[in-house]
Amino acid sequence: MRLAALLSATAIALTLPLAAPAAAQAPDLQAINGIIDQGFNHSEVMQNAAWLTDRIGGRMTNSPQMREAEAWAQQRFRDYGLTNVRADPFEFGRGWSIVRSSARMTTPRPLDLRAIPIAWTPGTNGVVSAPIVVAPMSTAGDFARWRGQLSGKIVLITTPNEGSEPTEPAFRRLTDEDLAGRTAYNQPTHSHSNTDRLREADFASRLDAFLQEEGAVAFVRMSQRDGGLLHGTGSGYRMDDQRRTPGFEIAAEDYRRLARLARTDAAPALELMSEVRFHEEDINANNILADIPGTSRSGEYVMAGAHLDSWAASDGAVDNAAGSVVVMEAARILRSLGVRPKRTIRFALWNGEEQGLWGSLAYVDKYLATRAPLGDEQLDALPNNRTWRARWPIQPRAGHGDLVAYFNMDNGSGRIRGINAEGNVAAAAVMADWFKPFESLGASTISLRTSGSTDHVYMQTVGVPGFQFIQDPLDYGARLHHTSIDSYDHLRADDLRQAAVIMAAILLTAANSDEPLPRMPLPTRPNPTDPFAAGN
Amino acid sequence: MRLAALLSATAIALTLPLAAPAAAQAPDLQAINGIIDQGFNHSEVMQNAAWLTDRIGGRMTNSPQMREAEAWAQQRFRDYGLTNVRADPFEFGRGWSIVRSSARMTTPRPLDLRAIPIAWTPGTNGVVSAPIVVAPMSTAGDFARWRGQLSGKIVLITTPNEGSEPTEPAFRRLTDEDLAGRTAYNQPTHSHSNTDRLREADFASRLDAFLQEEGAVAFVRMSQRDGGLLHGTGSGYRMDDQRRTPGFEIAAEDYRRLARLARTDAAPALELMSEVRFHEEDINANNILADIPGTSRSGEYVMAGAHLDSWAASDGAVDNAAGSVVVMEAARILRSLGVRPKRTIRFALWNGEEQGLWGSLAYVDKYLATRAPLGDEQLDALPNNRTWRARWPIQPRAGHGDLVAYFNMDNGSGRIRGINAEGNVAAAAVMADWFKPFESLGASTISLRTSGSTDHVYMQTVGVPGFQFIQDPLDYGARLHHTSIDSYDHLRADDLRQAAVIMAAILLTAANSDEPLPRMPLPTRPNPTDPFAAGN
Known part of the structure; x- marks a missing residue:
């Protein structure tokens, strides 16, 4: 009830000018001018997309193509002058x-x-x-x-x-009405945990x-x-x-x-x-990480990420060369401007996403927080992502507080229309200010929605503010997602350039804000929605 | 000017109750009840479609698959009790x-x-x-x-x-507004004939x-x-x-x-x-013809047709097993009711349509009218359809007046929404009455439009009333026409049943009407639209 009341108030607040909360800090508009110039006039987003899709092709985790992509992406980050460029391995399989x-x-x-x-x-x-x-x-x-x-x-x-009788257009953009309909929080439902299955x-x-x-x-x-x-x-x-x-x-x-x-x-x-x-010569897969080092608060970092791996039916263009090249382009833009942010800015290209968010989970588990074992030999031998949500309590690692905000892109080639704040009303209020410069680029919707099935999810499971941008759907769901036509043709250059500009700007603002972005409380075992339902 | 004035008057008339012209005769509604019962409750349209598409497959003219289809269709007509079932050959190629x-x-x-x-x-x-x-x-x-x-x-x-950015639905039906916008005659443009090309x-x-x-x-x-x-x-x-x-x-x-x-x-x-x-063992292709013999006016006939051949990328389902099985079903319905029409009703499954309407042209040339040679040895050796429109005058054959009306179906699986009257305002007025029983089936639009690229066209070129039904487009143009997914899946049973009912009813009405359907004058060499343009 308290949550619903809060949300109702927030839904109203978001359509009105927000009173500046403690953590807010106005974006540096002069810096954003530089980002706009670099991102719209000197973009390399399509060149990188062409290499990743046409030349390298579909990038199944631990395939030769993905190994090539891992090496190429690291080289690209080095070309752009990033530091601490590295392949961070985790066990995956063949x-x-x-x-x-x-x-x-x-x-x-x-x-x-x-x-x-x-x-x-x-x-x-x-x-x-x-x-x-x-x-x-x-x-x-x-x-x-x-x-x-x-x-x-x-x-x-x-x-x-x-x-099918395809009576809806395959390709579409979000209307103002669509966006207004997307702000509602999806209240979580909790069932009794049942580990039998x-x-x-x-x-x-x-x-x-x-x-x-x-x-x-x-x-x-x-x-x-x-x-x-x-x-x-x-x-x-x-x-x-x-x-x-x-x-x-x-x-x-x-x-x-x-x-x-x-x-x-x-x-x-x-x-x-x-x-x-x-x-099978190497069953580890690699996340690719690269940094722009921070200055006064270099122990903290903000991060943007996208998964670099794909399925094999085509070239993994909108899923997710699109997000990958936007992350790389945001890095290029910020490096080309020579920014010296307070906090470190980290860029992540995840691996093993398509098989269950393996790369981002490995990162979370290694650097942010782990979870207690279930204490059952058979269950604790299962792959980490099968049991993760059933294991309590969360055990934060030393780096848990260092990651101040994570921004994910994995919904195709469509331009950014805002962000899903994942029920974090305090962060939503701050981000409303951060996105304000992009109102005329169509990107100012702050939704309380949660979004799933991609690499910010495990950060959310351990109370780290991980968000996914809202994007225009285009024909992602209708015909491209995981399909045999997910190739470069279906990428939209204007959209990807816009996304890179916004990602770079939000990263810089988050890295320089006086206060870290507000967090949700550390999750603890939830009460089931229906306490009288059967369960263990 | 005179034509434009006429058309303008007609466009208004068609939206109002038409005064009954001389040739009109009210459809036999009791007979149509029988047709509706047979066509909606005892249809074989999808069984026939499955055989033609799944079992036989794509039917390139003179391929083994098309030979099989020719034999099968004749047998089917015989099964249904039609008479004079025959393969009518014409030279095609390999x-x-x-x-x-x-x-x-x-x-x-x-x-x-x-x-x-x-x-x-x-x-x-x-x-x-x-x-x-x-x-x-x-x-x-x-x-x-x-x-x-x-x-x-x-x-x-x-x-x-x-x-492409497919921003329109692939699958759609004609709205009332669409239909209203389709009634305008497309006035012909005539250039100087130039045989050099x-x-x-x-x-x-x-x-x-x-x-x-x-x-x-x-x-x-x-x-x-x-x-x-x-x-x-x-x-x-x-x-x-x-x-x-x-x-x-x-x-x-x-x-x-x-x-x-x-x-x-x-x-x-x-x-x-x-x-x-x-x-190459036989370079003749065959049109398949079958009759329900007439009684009091058996020398005259009405005809419905569709092309049985297809391309090979898939099974030629919407182009044009759809039309073929509707023609066969109209024959079945009428035979099952034991109708004894005044005029003969003929059913035609054309061949070589996809390569240039060869089958229907051969029929026209053989039975209805031919055209004078150009008197140039090289040009007169060219295939008939390359020079046909440039040759004057038209030379009617003995059977020219016998074909009272021809109805073609070749726009996919969509239900019939009316008919294109090809600028024949006298026939349009008559057909408005004929289609009236099908108003509530959505099929009462009489348009003056011409339509092209299918088998009524050559009948029109020699002044025989040949018409194509208006059909809901569905996804014919967007993704099926000649494509690798033109298979049985994309046929719509309800639509094909409706089309067969209407085709059967219109054929019966046309076969029994007191007067033959009004004709356009026999075409003669047209004056070029711009008499001052260069030409020979």
């Missing part, structure tokens, strides 16, 4: 990369299909030919129905859906074991998007959790055709081929 | 079909590309590997610039464009010759649509006009990446493979 692949229908007629190997599944060792069976399986409870029917078959595991292997692993037992040749899933788009996302990178069955994602139109033909007497059969590589 | 193909970038990094062989280009005879050169050529005037630079190269001939071989043929002289390995063009969609349309089916250079269309995103890399030191190289078949 890399995986595609050499080539193909899929064809051979019966009832010859037809090339659009397909991509599923990440971390093994290659087919040449062309394999087999009839298909449509055997939808999405939980282990589905296995029994298909036992004894899969031997020698290519198994189609998805229940085909109806397809953590003991189960995940479905992909259990499916693989079942398919091996049954003697399936390969499995195929349907793309979740229409229009011939592919994704190829998958798991199985941990050295103790590996796949043995080749897997393919097939375009929705091609998959549905197969599923329909399988219901006739056509007896569809496929030829599948995938040649892939596993990379 | 067939072409894809067995398999692939395209990969090998330098600077390995990457599978989305590609399709261009129709009627030869296969690569195994995998060919070569560096690329970006050499934009769209007219023969461009050849000089690239002479001497293409030997041993894969030649990218398209100037890459900027890509007919003497030139077309660009595809000249490009092929140039690439052969230069020793190019293959050529590549860019898809005209974003989003990884492919088309693969091409020419070169005539026995005297064949291609010798393998050609590929590559997805826009993949093509643009190549073009950008070619401007760096990356020296991109490709591996291309296409295995295709030419089919």
